[in-house]
Structures are given as C-alpha cells and as structure tokens.
Amino acid sequence: MRTKIKELRARHGLTQDxxxxxxxxxxxxxxFLEKGAYNPSLLLATKVAKALKAGVDEVxxxxxxxxxxxxxx
Amino acid sequence: MWLRYRCRKMDDLKRRAMWxxxxxxxxxxxxxxxxxxxxxxxPAVTVTxxxxxxxTFAIGVLMYWKIKKGEKLVRxxxxxxxxxxxxxxxxxxxxxxITILFWVQYLKLYPLTVDIVLGVMFYFMIFSYVISQWYINxxxxx
Numbered sequence: 001m002r003t004k005i006k007e008l009r010a011r012h013g014l015t016q017d018x019x020x021x022x023x024x025x026x027x028x029x030x031x032f033l034e035k036g037a038y039n040p041s042l043l044l045a046t047k048v049a050k051a052l053k054a055g056v057d058e059v060x061x062x063x064x065x066x067x068x069x070x071x072x073x
Numbered sequence: 074m075w076l077r078y079r080c081r082k083m084d085d086l087k088r089r090a091m092w093x094x095x096x097x098x099x100x101x102x103x104x105x106x107x108x109x110x111x112x113x114x115x116p117a118v119t120v121t122x123x124x125x126x127x128x129t130f131a132i133g134v135l136m137y138w139k140i141k142k143g144e145k146l147v148r149x150x151x152x153x154x155x156x157x158x159x160x161x162x163x164x165x166x167x168x169x170x171i172t173i174l175f176w177v178q179y180l181k182l183y184p185l186t187v188d189i190v191l192g193v194m195f196y197f198m199i200f201s202y203v204i205s206q207w208y209i210n211x212x213x214x215x
C-alpha cells in the first residue's frame with residue numbers, strides 16, 4: 001500500500017499534528033499511515049481522505065496484486 | 074460544548090500521567106506509613122503498596138515520555154489494536170511462565186512458595202504487557 005498523504009498534506013499546508021487532530025488520531029498513527037505501514041479502518045481512511053479533500057482511492061493506492069480478487073467455485 | 078469536549082480529549086494524556094504520579098505517590102506514602110506507625114499489618118501489605126506505587130509510576134513515566142514526543146491523545150484505533158495484541162501476547166507469555174513454574178516445582182528444581190509465585194506473576198504480567206506493547210507498537214501493519 002502506498003499513500004499520498006504527505007503530498008496532499010503539504011498541498012493543503014497541514015502538519016502531521018493538524019491532520020491527526022482533524023481525524024481524531026494520534027500523530028504517531030499519521031506517521032505510520034504516511035509510510036504506508038498501517039492499514040487504517042474504513043472510517044479513519046475516509047476521514048483522512050475527507051480532511052485532505054480527496055477520494056479514498058486517491059489517497060490510498062494499492063498494487064494490482066493486492067486488489068486481485070479470488071475466483072469463486 | 075464540542076470545543077470543550079475536544080480540549081478535554083486533547084488533554085487526556087497529560088491528565089492521566091498526573092493521576093498516575095499522584096496514585097504512585099499516595100501508594101508509596103501508605104507503604105512508608107505502615108511500618109513507620111507500626112500498625113501491625115502483615116509486611117506483605119506494605120510490599121503490595123510498593124508494587125502498586127512502582128507499577129503506576131512506570132505507567133506515568135511512559136505517558137510522560139509520550140507527551141515529550143508530542144503525543145496528546147491517549148487512544149486511537151491503532152493504539153487499541155496494539156493493546157489487544159499486547160494483551161494476547163502477555164496472556165500467552167504468562168501461561169508459558171506458569172507452565173515453567175509448574176515444572177520447576179514438580180521436578181523440585183527450586184523450592185517455590187506461594188509468595189514467590191504470586192510476586193513473580195504480579196511483575197511478569199505487567200512487564201510482559203508493557204514490553205509486548207512497546208514491541209508491537211514499533212511493527213508496521215498492526
């Protein structure tokens with residue numbers, strides 16, 4: 001998973017602390033999110049996207065393999 | 074109303090750290106007072122108060138260290154996930170320790186008493202939780 005949080009945050013002039021306060025998370029969580037090292041809940045992902053005025057799929061990007069669906073029998 | 078709730082929420086960590094230090098000081102005070110006034114209580118009670126004081130002091134230091142790092146909130150979803158995993162790990166490690174203590178007693182490797190076992194478990198459960206929490210918190214994708 002990759003994220004554009006850092007880029008979008010800089011575009012809106014927000015610090016990690018600002019974003020953390022906006023979405024009700026800890027700054028440490030934002031650090032992990034920016035690194036792509038934490039899979040957030042749907043609620044947190046939506047809040048982050050809303051705070052950055054972007055869509056969830058724009059903020060969080062996955063590799064094709066990660067989004068690959070299994071075939072049902 | 075919302076702003077007041079928000080401010081209270083942001084001060085949570087600092088408030089909790091202060092309360093942890095107050096409780097530690099209070100427990101330490103009682104621990105010191107009991108033998109000082111010679112009330113005639115079992116020495117184990119004094120040790121219990123010292124244990125409470127040391128455990129809450131450790132929690133307070135941990136919170137204070139987080140405040141120094143710039144944290145304001147006590148909990149969010151990642152912290153909850155870390156706490157859940159740390160609890161599971163701590164439970165499992167305690168279970169392993171109990172098994173080891175059982176075999177130590179069974180094979181008569183060391184003369185264990187109830188006091189020793191309870192003392193070891195008391196500290197082990199706290200420290201295994203804190204160490205698990207610290208380790209899991211450093212891991213990506215909790």
